[in-house]
Amino acid sequence: MKKNTNNKFSNKSSSILDTCCLELVMTCTAVLPYCDISVVSGARGKTEQDNLFIDGKSELTFPNSLHNVGDEAGRDLSDAVDVVIYHPVYGQLWGGDAQLCRIADDFEVSLVRVRYWFYMQYAQLNMLMQVKARTAGIELRWGGDWNSENGILDQSFDDFYHWEVVRRCSQ
Numbered sequence: 001m002k003k004n005t006n007n008k009f010s011n012k013s014s015s016i017l018d019t020c021c022l023e024l025v026m027t028c029t030a031v032l033p034y035c036d037i038s039v040v041s042g043a044r045g046k047t048e049q050d051n052l053f054i055d056g057k058s059e060l061t062f063p064n065s066l067h068n069v070g071d072e073a074g075r076d077l078s079d080a081v082d083v084v085i086y087h088p089v090y091g092q093l094w095g096g097d098a099q100l101c102r103i104a105d106d107f108e109v110s111l112v113r114v115r116y117w118f119y120m121q122y123a124q125l126n127m128l129m130q131v132k133a134r135t136a137g138i139e140l141r142w143g144g145d146w147n148s149e150n151g152i153l154d155q156s157f158d159d160f161y162h163w164e165v166v167r168r169c170s171q
């Protein structure tokens, strides 16, 4: 991934990132010059979390997600962040069928090949996130590989846009 110091967070991304813990702010800021990203979710209250659960977009109800803040959750800033890759031509890469079909048409390649490409983009972003975090002594868990073993082969809920801080008991 080429370095581009012109990459900037939008106002929306910045305001969402401001609801996240310092570790995530540092990691996302360090990654930005290497991969243009949009920050799409940080701190969530009860209503937002429970609606995502009902829609099947989260496996957890309030206050059990690390996105959750407030007295019940026991934190004021989000320990989780959702980040989407921002592509210069296609915008936010969510990997929906319409978007992937358009890319397949533009490049005249199969949809399967575009799906490989899509997953590779997020695997690369994860590596960047992990390297930048570890350099600062931060441990991150990725929703594309919850147990940091075997990638998506041993999990039923994939969340490629999600990273969260792992805090050990001693902290």
Ligand SMILES: [Zn+2]
Residues within 6 Å of the ligand: 041, 067, 080, 081, 082, 159, 161, 162, 163
């Ligand atoms: Zn998330």
